[in-house]
Amino acid sequence: MNLFADIRELVVAELEALMAEGVLPKGLDLAAVAVEPPRDKGHGDMATNAAMVLAKPAGMAPRAIADALAARLMEDPRIAGADVAGPGFLNLRLEPAAWQGLVRAVLEQGTGYGRSSMGGDRKVNVEFVSANPTGPMHVAHARGAVVGDALAALLDFAGYAVTREYYINDGGGQVDVLARSAYERYREAHGLSPEIAEGLYPGDYLIPVGQALKDKYGDSLLNRPESDWLADVRVFATDMMMAMIRDDLAALGVTMDVYSSEKALYGTGQIETAIERLRGLGLIYEGVLEPPKGKAPEDWEPREQTLFRSTDFGDDVDRPVKKSDGSWTYFAPDIAYHYNKVQRGFDELINIFGADHSGYVKRLKAVVSALSENKVSLDIKLIQLVKLLKGGQIVKMSKRAGTFVTLRDLIDEVGPDVVRFVMLTRKNDVALDFDFDKVTEQSKDNPVFYVQYANARVNSILRKARDAGLDVGDATLSAAHLAHLGHEAELEVIRKLGEWPRLVEIAAKGHEPHRVAFYLYELASDFHGLWNKGNDDDSLRFIQGDTAISAAKIALARAVGVVICAGLGILGVTPVEEMR
Numbered sequence: 001m002n003l004f005a006d007i008r009e010l011v012v013a014e015l016e017a018l019m020a021e022g023v024l025p026k027g028l029d030l031a032a033v034a035v036e037p038p039r040d041k042g043h044g045d046m047a048t049n050a051a052m053v054l055a056k057p058a059g060m061a062p063r064a065i066a067d068a069l070a071a072r073l074m075e076d077p078r079i080a081g082a083d084v085a086g087p088g089f090l091n092l093r094l095e096p097a098a099w100q101g102l103v104r105a106v107l108e109q110g111t112g113y114g115r116s117s118m119g120g121d122r123k124v125n126v127e128f129v130s131a132n133p134t135g136p137m138h139v140a141h142a143r144g145a146v147v148g149d150a151l152a153a154l155l156d157f158a159g160y161a162v163t164r165e166y167y168i169n170d171g172g173g174q175v176d177v178l179a180r181s182a183y184e185r186y187r188e189a190h191g192l193s194p195e196i197a198e199g200l201y202p203g204d205y206l207i208p209v210g211q212a213l214k215d216k217y218g219d220s221l222l223n224r225p226e227s228d229w230l231a232d233v234r235v236f237a238t239d240m241m242m243a244m245i246r247d248d249l250a251a252l253g254v255t256m257d258v259y260s261s262e263k264a265l266y267g268t269g270q271i272e273t274a275i276e277r278l279r280g281l282g283l284i285y286e287g288v289l290e291p292p293k294g295k296a297p298e299d300w301e302p303r304e305q306t307l308f309r310s311t312d313f314g315d316d317v318d319r320p321v322k323k324s325d326g327s328w329t330y331f332a333p334d335i336a337y338h339y340n341k342v343q344r345g346f347d348e349l350i351n352i353f354g355a356d357h358s359g360y361v362k363r364l365k366a367v368v369s370a371l372s373e374n375k376v377s378l379d380i381k382l383i384q385l386v387k388l389l390k391g392g393q394i395v396k397m398s399k400r401a402g403t404f405v406t407l408r409d410l411i412d413e414v415g416p417d418v419v420r421f422v423m424l425t426r427k428n429d430v431a432l433d434f435d436f437d438k439v440t441e442q443s444k445d446n447p448v449f450y451v452q453y454a455n456a457r458v459n460s461i462l463r464k465a466r467d468a469g470l471d472v473g474d475a476t477l478s479a480a481h482l483a484h485l486g487h488e489a490e491l492e493v494i495r496k497l498g499e500w501p502r503l504v505e506i507a508a509k510g511h512e513p514h515r516v517a518f519y520l521y522e523l524a525s526d527f528h529g530l531w532n533k534g535n536d537d538d539s540l541r542f543i544q545g546d547t548a549i550s551a552a553k554i555a556l557a558r559a560v561g562v563v564i565c566a567g568l569g570i571l572g573v574t575p576v577e578e579m580r
Contacts, residue, residue: 002114015030018069025059033053045092046094049089051065051066051090066084069090078095079093079095080093099494099495103552111569116508120159121160122347123346124346124348125344126352127165127166129249129254132175134177135241136245136407142386143432150513150572151513158504171261171263171265179233184206185213190219209236221233252407253572271332275306305324307320313365313369334367347376348378352383352428361382384428413436424514424517425518448573451524454523454560456578465542482552484548496523497560517571
């Protein structure tokens with residue numbers, strides 16, 4: 001049940017009736033007609049922009065349209081008031097029974113309440129994390145992992161067919177650096193002093209890799225030229241790093257559907273095929289790029305390269321795909337990888353990147369548009385940095401990692417649920433402060449605690465009701481006489497429950513899972529407010545002397561718990577039933 005969608009259907013039906021009667025011109029496009037919460041709660045329960053968006057195409061004054069629409073809407077038993085405001089906004093007030101029925105809908109649908117068919121089973125690929133396989137995941141990776149996983153769950157909840165994918169960057173020079181770093185730890189495992197030269201990875205996490213190399217190869221790699229061992233050590237070390245990354249993701253509750261390898265694109269013809277596809281579209285040419293801005297002409301050495309016409313799709317410059325020496329650029333395997341996604345039949349692609357990859361946005365959007373002939377969309381979400389604080393001070397780096405705080409450090413400190421929720425308390429493109437003191441305190445300022453405490457209170461109500469001999473099964477509660485929920489504080493909570501299906505669709509459409517975390521905090525706040533009012537007004541307490549009244553109030557509490565659990569499920573957070 002989506003009450004906002006239901007009322008929009010009513011508005012559209014009445015507008016169509018007005019067109020049929022000749023009050024409005026026939027054939028008006030009603031796609032832009034919306035029904036949403038008013039900016040000011042004092043204006044009513046819902047507001048529609050119908051008169052404002054139809055005035056110009058109808059050639060009528062907005063108020064004339066609003067007055068005619070209001071008169072028809074008042075004939076519906078769900079509508080208690082329809083008031084025209086300003087130049088033609090129409091504010092609606094619903095009868096309490098319309099809101100009270102939502103409680104029954106929540107209990108009947110369970111955590112499926114709010115699920116949408118909006119996605120229409122469209123195939124969406126969400127690529128996220130995709131960290132270089134050169135070490136453990138760090139805090140920035142953690143935020144990308146949480147945003148990507150929560151977005152995938154949100155899209156699934158909204159009716160999309162979702163694939164979670166990790167792109168292993170194992171085809172570049174960084175894996176050679178990993179192999180050389182691991183080799184030094186292999187030497188160390190034989191009692192030799194490792195030579196961790198500048199540019200190698202210094203973290204202690206490679207010590208087990210060195211020992212594992214020794215266990216497998218003994219001393220056969222010692223004192224051998226790099227050309228003899230580099231390839232084998234590269235594969236061995238990369239596999240161990242990926243096993244560690246998979247373990248870290250599992251500790252965070254993230255499971256990928258697909259792992260794709262950059263290395264697998266080389267020597268298989270996939271890069272060549274993708275480039276030829278672009279060439280066949282007239283988008284590949286041999287040319288010389290203009291000197292970069294800010295660079296003196298005498299420093300510029302013009303070279304003919306193989307270029308992709310990305311400027312045809314809004315990019316700033318055309319992008320090289322093959323260097324003058326005949327080798328592929330870093331962009332070439334990216335083209336092949338995204339062509340692979342297009343060929344797999346995805347309708348939409350979403351990439352979760354670190355903010356340092358902002359320069360790739362336009363070129364990747366351009367190549368996906370070209371390869372799919374504008375049939376597949378690509379959205380790239382950039383993840384801003386996370387600053388770790390404790391006692392007002394920035395948390396120092398991890399000794400094990402050598403240069404950064406690892407995801408596992410974070411999980412060990414506060415647990416995966418706290419990590420996941422906090423990472424979604426800001427929009428992805430805004431920097432986030434992860435304050436250990438704040439996320440462990442029990443207060444309203446800690447959103448994780450505040451939402452979990454609301455769910456724990458719901459479970460406390462249910463336990464006390466059972467102890468009092470009341471049947472609090474969902475089937476019993478959904479049959480309660482909900483007219484007993486007539487107090488404004490109770491209706492306020494129900495209205496917030498009514499926003500959930502709408503919120504799901506808005507968040508899914510905008511690829512904004514943080515909206516779910518914001519909503520849960522607001523719902524928890526309304527519920528805590530109702531609980532606190534019960535301390536001063538006995539009639540608002542959830543367990544009353546009258547069984548019928550108790551059933552209605554407990555039904556409301558249970559409905560709040562259901563929606564909180566559904567929202568936490570999208571975020572990948574386990575609901576807490578009891579606070580200790």
